[in-house]
Amino acid sequence: MEEMLFYDRMQFAFTITFHYLFPQLTMGLSLIIVYFKWKYLKTQNEQYNHATHFWMKIFALNFAMGVVTGIPMEFQFGTNWAKFSELTGGIIGQTLAMEGMFSFFLESSFLGIFLFGEKILGHKWHFVTGLLIMIGSWASGFLIIATHSWMQNPVGYEILENGKFVLNNFQALFLNPWLWPSYLHNQAASMVTSSFVVAGIGAFYILSHKNVSFGRLFLKTGVVFGLISSIIVAVPTGDLLAKNVVKYQPVTFAAMEGIFHTEKKGSEIVLIGQPDVKDKKLDNKIAVPNILSFLTYGNWEQEIKGLDQFEEEVHPTNISGLYYAYHIMVGLGTLFIGLMVLALFQLIRGKLYQTKWILWSLMFMMPFPYIANTTGWYTAELGRQPWLVYNLLRTSAGASPTVSSGNTLFTLLGFIGLYLLLGMLFLLLIGKIINKGPHNVELNTEKI
Amino acid sequence: MEFFWYVVLMGILAVYIVLDGYDFGAGIIHLFLAKTEKDKKAITSAIGPFWDANEVWIIAAGGVLFFAFPTLYASSFSGFYLPLIMILWLLIFRAIGLEMRGQVHHPMWETIWDKAFGIASLLLALFFGIALGNIVRGVNLGMVTNGVSTQEAHYFFLPLWNPTFSPQANELGIIDWFTLFLGIVSVVALTIHGANWIIFKTNSSLNPQLKNVVFKLNIVLLVLVCISLQIWHFIEPKPFHNFVENPILWFFPLMTFVGILGLFKVRSYKKDGHGFIFSTLFLVGGFASTAVSIFPNVLPSTNKVNPSLTIYNTAAGAYGLNVGMSWFFVALFLVIVYFIVQYRVFSGKMDDVGYGEH
Numbered sequence: 001m002e003e004m005l006f007y008d009r010m011q012f013a014f015t016i017t018f019h020y021l022f023p024q025l026t027m028g029l030s031l032i033i034v035y036f037k038w039k040y041l042k043t044q045n046e047q048y049n050h051a052t053h054f055w056m057k058i059f060a061l062n063f064a065m066g067v068v069t070g071i072p073m074e075f076q077f078g079t080n081w082a083k084f085s086e087l088t089g090g091i092i093g094q095t096l097a098m099e100g101m102f103s104f105f106l107e108s109s110f111l112g113i114f115l116f117g118e119k120i121l122g123h124k125w126h127f128v129t130g131l132l133i134m135i136g137s138w139a140s141g142f143l144i145i146a147t148h149s150w151m152q153n154p155v156g157y158e159i160l161e162n163g164k165f166v167l168n169n170f171q172a173l174f175l176n177p178w179l180w181p182s183y184l185h186n187q188a189a190s191m192v193t194s195s196f197v198v199a200g201i202g203a204f205y206i207l208s209h210k211n212v213s214f215g216r217l218f219l220k221t222g223v224v225f226g227l228i229s230s231i232i233v234a235v236p237t238g239d240l241l242a243k244n245v246v247k248y249q250p251v252t253f254a255a256m257e258g259i260f261h262t263e264k265k266g267s268e269i270v271l272i273g274q275p276d277v278k279d280k281k282l283d284n285k286i287a288v289p290n291i292l293s294f295l296t297y298g299n300w301e302q303e304i305k306g307l308d309q310f311e312e313e314v315h316p317t318n319i320s321g322l323y324y325a326y327h328i329m330v331g332l333g334t335l336f337i338g339l340m341v342l343a344l345f346q347l348i349r350g351k352l353y354q355t356k357w358i359l360w361s362l363m364f365m366m367p368f369p370y371i372a373n374t375t376g377w378y379t380a381e382l383g384r385q386p387w388l389v390y391n392l393l394r395t396s397a398g399a400s401p402t403v404s405s406g407n408t409l410f411t412l413l414g415f416i417g418l419y420l421l422l423g424m425l426f427l428l429l430i431g432k433i434i435n436k437g438p439h440n441v442e443l444n445t446e447k448i
Numbered sequence: 449m450e451f452f453w454y455v456v457l458m459g460i461l462a463v464y465i466v467l468d469g470y471d472f473g474a475g476i477i478h479l480f481l482a483k484t485e486k487d488k489k490a491i492t493s494a495i496g497p498f499w500d501a502n503e504v505w506i507i508a509a510g511g512v513l514f515f516a517f518p519t520l521y522a523s524s525f526s527g528f529y530l531p532l533i534m535i536l537w538l539l540i541f542r543a544i545g546l547e548m549r550g551q552v553h554h555p556m557w558e559t560i561w562d563k564a565f566g567i568a569s570l571l572l573a574l575f576f577g578i579a580l581g582n583i584v585r586g587v588n589l590g591m592v593t594n595g596v597s598t599q600e601a602h603y604f605f606l607p608l609w610n611p612t613f614s615p616q617a618n619e620l621g622i623i624d625w626f627t628l629f630l631g632i633v634s635v636v637a638l639t640i641h642g643a644n645w646i647i648f649k650t651n652s653s654l655n656p657q658l659k660n661v662v663f664k665l666n667i668v669l670l671v672l673v674c675i676s677l678q679i680w681h682f683i684e685p686k687p688f689h690n691f692v693e694n695p696i697l698w699f700f701p702l703m704t705f706v707g708i709l710g711l712f713k714v715r716s717y718k719k720d721g722h723g724f725i726f727s728t729l730f731l732v733g734g735f736a737s738t739a740v741s742i743f744p745n746v747l748p749s750t751n752k753v754n755p756s757l758t759i760y761n762t763a764a765g766a767y768g769l770n771v772g773m774s775w776f777f778v779a780l781f782l783v784i785v786y787f788i789v790q791y792r793v794f795s796g797k798m799d800d801v802g803y804g805e806h
Binding site: 064067069072074077078079082083085086089090091092094096098099100102104105106108109110116117160167170401402407411418425432 | 496497498500501503504506507508510511512514515516517518519521522523524525526527529530532533536537539540543544547548551591599600603604605764765767768771772775776779780782783786787789790793794
């Protein structure tokens with residue numbers, strides 16, 4: 001049983017982690033592409049249209065990866081989490097079915113038109129199809145987060161005698177207090193990833209003296225979008241989300257922040273330290289007193305419950321993992337704001353393109369928003385453990401009863417192998433597109 | 449209400465079979481018949497802008513199944529664990545085959561992805577037929593041994609095959625002679641369907657040859673269908689009871705029959721799209737007839753201890769099903785609009801206009 005649950009969780013974690021590398025770029029990038037196309041319509045400056053085409057190519061490749069790795073996600077609820085699906089399908093099936101009907105059809109119908117149809121449609125309609133794709137991908141994110149929010153903070157349900165959850169209030173799914181802060185936080189984080197990628201590739205072009213005019217455009221755009229979104233991720237969305245966690249999942253909050261013992265006179269904020277779960281303490285701790293109480297409640301001396309206030313059986317199952325995931329996310333988020341503030345400062349002074357160390361930093365920063373997004377999701381998911389539906393359905397009660405651990409390990413290994421291949425092909429092709437550069441992007445409906 | 453969602457689900461699946469069916473068929477043709485670079489290009493450009501949107505229908509079907517019949521979704525997806533995951537892998541292989549081929553111009557690179565695309569298409573057609581066979585045949589719900597359930601009444605697990613390959617053995621497997629037979633029917637039918645799509649959407653030099661292939665395969669298909677009517681009795685003792693009770697349902701078998709007859713004349717049609725219409729009739733009619741023959745079951749039980757899964761004992765709560773209708777009609781309307789836009793933008797022969805492969 002233990003072993004089976006472990007492989008089921010590993011497979012879901014592995015496939016969703018890999019999958020989400022792609023949508024986190026495409027959701028944000030769709031907005032930037034629409035922005036470039038809009039600038040082109042307004043200014044008739046061909047450079048913006050070239051930029052649109054270049055990022056469309058990168059978008060298309062990422063989108064295709066997102067689709068092929070996304071289908072296994074929908075299947076795995078049934079294949080590996082049959083009991084969970086059976087008990088809650090009437091509710092989470094609702095939002096997942098809506099995602100298929102409202103987003104996927106929209107995106108997939110118009111992507112082909114967007115990629116191949118510029119000549120037939122004209123620029124205005126081309127812009128509109130780009131906008132439709134953006135709406136589709138943002139709606140997809142919304143419905144996934146609605147599903148996720150129901151698991152974190154179940155609403156609008158009743159539980160029948162046979163243990164099944166049935167929906168009794170459809171609107172409640174979308175008015176869930178968990179939903180909106182999470183959604184905006186997630187979308188802003190997706191904007192961070194795409195802004196850093198746009199800025200990073202811009203920096204690369206400037207530093208390598210290739211496509212320099214495009215490099216400047218990308219850098220400028222990426223820095224402006226990047227600073228705005230990095231700030232929104234922290235304030236207000238991250239802040240609101242953390243307050244939700246305190247309110248609805250106080251034990252999760254304690255584990256995230258590494259508070260083993262309640263402190264009556266206000267909690268310190270831990271910057272660095274290694275949790276020692278067995279002895280209930282943090283090693284090598286660097287912390288600032290009372291800050292956490294202030295950030296959470298606006299009161300320096302407010303008591304925050306530590307893990308000692310909760311039964312051990314409701315403690316998150318992986319306290320150290322949760323603590324690290326959260327701290328990596330917050331640490332990187334702070335770094336992003338700092339770097340983007342400096343970059344914007346130099347941009348305004350007109351010196352950004354000559355400030356080599358910022359350009360190098362931006363280029364090497366490209367992978368880190370991916371790490372921050374991933375660890376952010378780990379914070380949410382590890383924080384919910386040991387529950388699938390918070391406080392109502394345990395993870396151990398959700399797995400498929402008839403699938404043996406050997407079968408799950410077989411498919412997990414298969415996914416690892418296949419995704420390794422996918423990842424290599426992806427990097428090869430992305431490298432080709434970046435190397436070719438925007439100047440060589442065809443202007444018409446030909447090859448993508 | 450359950451019936452409404454059952455019709456929706458079957459409708460979505462039928463659309464999926466028709467649309468992605470031609471992609472699979474085109475892949476099979478690509479594997480066996482396309483020799484020159486020009487032929488290959490014609491085939492991939494015929495499905496290029498569509499296959500991704502076509503695949504969405506299976507996701508939509510999965511979503512509706514999950515939401516409207518969660519018990520059936522949970523039971524069948526965990527019970528058919530291995531083949532379903534393999535279908536996912538094959539769908540991924542088909543996609544990367546199509547997408548990767550044009551990225552590097554080297555004969556070996558192209559061969560690898562051509563084969564990946566073709567073989568994945570062939571296996572997908574086979575697997576979907578086998579899946580249909582499993583649903584008709586039923587499974588050992590509750591995993592009953594010696595008259596006692598070893599699992600909850602609606603759960604089961606099937607290995608890929610049992611040693612006897614018999615659909616009537618005590619220990620069932622996914623692949624037995626009956627399900628394999630339906631797999632072969634599926635491969636033949638979808639090959640015809642894919643060939644018709646290529647004829648419809650391209651001016652490829654393969655087209656005259658494809659018309660001959662459709663004609664010959666159609667003879668095979670007719671023979672297979674006649675055999676299947678004979679062996680169906682082994683699996684389902686009363687396959688026609690729903691038709692006898694509601695004679696209007698004979699419409700579906702009739703549709704299948706019209707489809708097969710129409711396909712024999714493929715070589716003489718003036719318009720290239722006609723063959724495709726008849727293979728669509730065959731596929732939809734055949735699928736619907738199969739669904740009707742086991743209705744209201746959606747997954748029959750092969751033991752006497754546990755009841756079959758029906759649309760009634762697997763459905764979600766009434767409130768959820770009702771409220772789902774409100775958004776479903778909005779979504780359906782939008783989907784139809786997208787569909788019309790998409791097929792109008794890409795109307796006509798695909799290889800002429802030169803929308804290349806990706």
